[in-house]
Amino acid sequence: MSRRLIESQTTTLTLLALFLLVTITFTSAEGFSIRTFPRQQQRNTQNLYLFNRRRLQTLTIMSPSSPSRLDTSSSSSNNLHPMSVLRGGATSAAATSSSDLAESKCPVSKTMAIFGTFWGSLGVVYILAKAIKRVLPIALEPFTGSLILSPLQWV
């Protein structure tokens, strides 16, 4: 009995260690492989600013109702804000919206995303299943006949 227990514990620990190793390796590899381009982002922002400025200069002579009027309050400039750049080059807006669920082109990212999805969802199911397993024998006691009480106790 104890040997079995030790064996199962060893297996669990080995699996956990393996999982940890794989996760750390993949995360590190991903961190090194993804280009964040902080300077490029800043340059893009500067370029956009200059571009907007030039357009504004030209647009001042245009009528206000012109459809090509530049919308300076658009979120496009916000998306390029350096403060909003997250790990892996994702923007904050992307991280909180449904677009963060978009598939990545990197196979490792894809694999880890699928793994995370299944581990996250089915892990919860496993926790619930454990609870069901623990509670089920008690719930089935009236059917199994181990809980035979007097009518007075039932009432």
Place this chain on the structure above:
Amino acid sequence: MGVSTLTQIVLDDTRTKLREVFLGMYILILSFCFVVDTEYSILPQSLIVFRGYALSCAFFAYAEGYKGFQLKFSPLVVKRSLSLVIGSRQGTVLNYILAPLYSMGLIHATKKRMIISWSVTLGVAGIVVLVKRLNPIARCIIDAGVVVGLTWGSLSIVAILIQSILTGRPPAVDACLPETGPIKKD
């Protein structure tokens, strides 16, 4: 007729069908209990208690399984587990290792979500302690309902996950991810 109107009609129709299914299930359970009680005498004691057993199952199936899990918790779990992507803010090693806890909203969530999740978890733990102190009959009645509710919940998580994978669309609920920090608006 707009898309939202159509969606509303479909939703109403689904709700009506679900209500019918639930009512049918309830009648089926009660009938089953009645047959079992009268024919086979599995429970030789009071019919009222046995009906309490059935009512508990029906109540937990609706309140816990359908309203709690299927409509609220399961979509959240699936949505959060789908948001676990390396390169995103939430794709950290810790979140990967503790993915079930992350999916349940116990870690890396908005303050409100974390308060709700931890309160529910601790509340359930407290109820479990209280239920353990009840007499065996009441305990088995409540536990039967809990089993039904949890089974419903587990199946709904699996179903929503499969649906999301097949359709390629995550559930339309808020993932309750924390804010990423101040973003300056020009």
